[in-house]
Structure formats: C-alpha cells, structure tokens
Amino acid sequence: MKHDCHYHPGDPAKWHCSECQMHYCTRCMPDADTRQRRALCPQCSKAMRYLGAATEVVPFWNRIGAFFRYPFHSDPLMVIAICTLVPIVAPANLIGIVIWVLLALALFKYTYAVINHTAEGHLKPPPVSVAFSGSGFSIVLLQFLVFVLMGGLVASAGMLGGPLLMMLALAFVVLALPASIMVLAMERSVGAAVNPMNLAMLISRIGSPYFLLYGYLILLTLASGAAQDFAVNHFPFWVSQPLAGFLNSTFTLILFHMLGYLLFQ
Known part of the structure; x- marks a missing residue:
C-alpha cells in the first residue's frame, strides 16, 4: 500500500515507525542508510522499517x-x-x-x-x-x-x-x-x-x-x-x-x- 510522507504530502514514504505510526520520505531522513535499510525515528529514536520502492510502484504499461x-x-x-x-x-x-x-x-x-x-x-x-x-x-x-x-x-x-x-x-x-x-x-x-x-x-x-x-x-x-x-x-x-x-x-x-x-x- 502506498503511503505519503507525514511532513511532505504527495511525496512517497520510504520509512515507517511502528511505534509512532509515522511515515517519512527521503527528505525527512537524510542520514538514513538505505543500503543497509537502517534508520532511527526522529520522534522516538526506535528502528524504523524501510518501505523501499514499493511505495512508488506504478502499472507496467x-x-x-x-x-x-x-x-x-x-x-x-x-x-x-x-x-x-x-x-x-x-x-x-x-x-x-x-x-x-x-x-x-x-x-x-x-x-x-x-x-x-x-x-x-x-x-x-x-x-x-x-x-x-x-x-x-x-x-x-x-x-x-x-x-x-x-x-x-x-x-x-x-x-x-x-x-x-x-x-x-x-x-x-x-x-x-x-x-x-x-x-x-x-x-x-x-x-x-x-x-x-x-x-x-x-x-x-x-x-x-x-x-x-x-x-x-x-x-x-x-x-x-x-x-x-x-x-x-x-x-x-x-x-x-x-x-x-x-x-x-x-x-x-x-x-x-x-x-x-x-x-x-
């Protein structure tokens, strides 16, 4: 399911914090390690889940x-x-x-x-x-x-x-x-x-x-x-x-x- 960033509506979310139930885009997480899929929530400092490109998927046609x-x-x-x-x-x-x-x-x-x-x-x-x-x-x-x-x-x-x-x-x-x-x-x-x-x-x-x-x-x-x-x-x-x-x-x-x-x- 596609989610938009909480702070930048219209931008696809890349990270999700299950503790705060917040979604963040790449602009919100400039220090996140996308290669290792590691990032800490700016709100609670808990590890977040990387959503990847699935939030941007469009029909193949x-x-x-x-x-x-x-x-x-x-x-x-x-x-x-x-x-x-x-x-x-x-x-x-x-x-x-x-x-x-x-x-x-x-x-x-x-x-x-x-x-x-x-x-x-x-x-x-x-x-x-x-x-x-x-x-x-x-x-x-x-x-x-x-x-x-x-x-x-x-x-x-x-x-x-x-x-x-x-x-x-x-x-x-x-x-x-x-x-x-x-x-x-x-x-x-x-x-x-x-x-x-x-x-x-x-x-x-x-x-x-x-x-x-x-x-x-x-x-x-x-x-x-x-x-x-x-x-x-x-x-x-x-x-x-x-x-x-x-x-x-x-x-x-x-x-x-x-x-x-x-x-x-």
Whole structure:
C-alpha cells in the first residue's frame, strides 16, 4: 500500500515507525542508510522499517519507455558486449565452442537474475559480477527440464485425448510460459514451474495485467525476430552476427525485466 510522507504530502514514504505510526520520505531522513535499510525515528529514536520502492510502484504499461532503456545501463551493456563480442574473436576450435557456451550460460543466468532483482523492487539492473560469478548456473538446467516436461505434457495430452486435447494443452503451455519463467526464477523449483494449478493460480492472482503483458511479450518477440532478420539480410556477416546477438540479448533483458516488474507490481 502506498503511503505519503507525514511532513511532505504527495511525496512517497520510504520509512515507517511502528511505534509512532509515522511515515517519512527521503527528505525527512537524510542520514538514513538505505543500503543497509537502517534508520532511527526522529520522534522516538526506535528502528524504523524501510518501505523501499514499493511505495512508488506504478502499472507496467506506464513504464514502457523505462523498460526499453533498461538494457542500456552500464552493467547490462557490459554483459551484452562481453557475451556478444568475445565469441567473435574466439578461436574457431573446441576452445572457442567452450567459450561460446560459457558466455551463453552467463547471459542466461543474468537474465534470470534480472527477474529476481526487479521483483524485489530494484529498478536498476544487477551488477556485472552476477553474470560471471561461480554460482547460480543451475537455473539453465532447471529451465531445460521445464521445457522437456512441458513438451511431455503436450505429447501425453495428444496420446490420451487426441489432437483436440493436445491443442488445448499446447495453448495452456504457451499462455502459461511467462508465469512458469517467473515461478522458476523466484522459487528455483521445476515442480512449481510446471504445476498447472500453481501457474493458473499465479495468472489469476495477477489478473488482467498478465494478459496485457503477454500481448507486449508477443509484440517484442516479433520485433526482435524482425530486427535480427533485417540485420542478417542487409549487413555483411562480420556486422550482422554481433548486431543480431546484441538485439537478441537486448530484447531478452527487456522481456525479463518486464516479467520481474509484474511480480513486483
């Protein structure tokens, strides 16, 4: 719930004192440690609760411009540049293939970190180190298992109920895929990410914004494909390859940032 500052009506509150039942904005608390989320109430000197960005949350359709600017912060730009340019100069042998795979995994890991980071209310991208640290790569295997199980669900529906049931199962899988990605990013559980009841519950809790976001995701995916196709067909290979990789990475970060923001909202 959004609260305004007690002393500056109209300014979103960042701190709340449960003892005094007072809300304060950043102007009231210039000495507060927002990084450590520590501050003392000016009235009673008791520790206060940090409200963070939750007091400023706005519907995602009012932040479309911010979503498109997200990949162009310094940290994601560095991740994209490293993962796009290094494979081009890597040797064309087994070592080069290993480098390409490792960087693809790093980029994939960073996109899932974006969901978590955004869902916690951080509207600026996570640092570069998140992509290249030694932990967290298991999300790649988990996502692969989710895709395999979803494919198995569609195939099983076809064997048990024929083409009609298979098409219904496929329609649900396609519709629930963004919800599945969000659940997997937050819970790191394959079971939760493929449970139809779990996904249907998440979609129903989000409500109409989920379907509006789904439309945006489809448009972004089509735009990404068209931009990459244009790059491949109108530029020489040495230009089109990094350009297509840059476009793909950029649109992917936009998509995952939107998913994280929907969870936050």
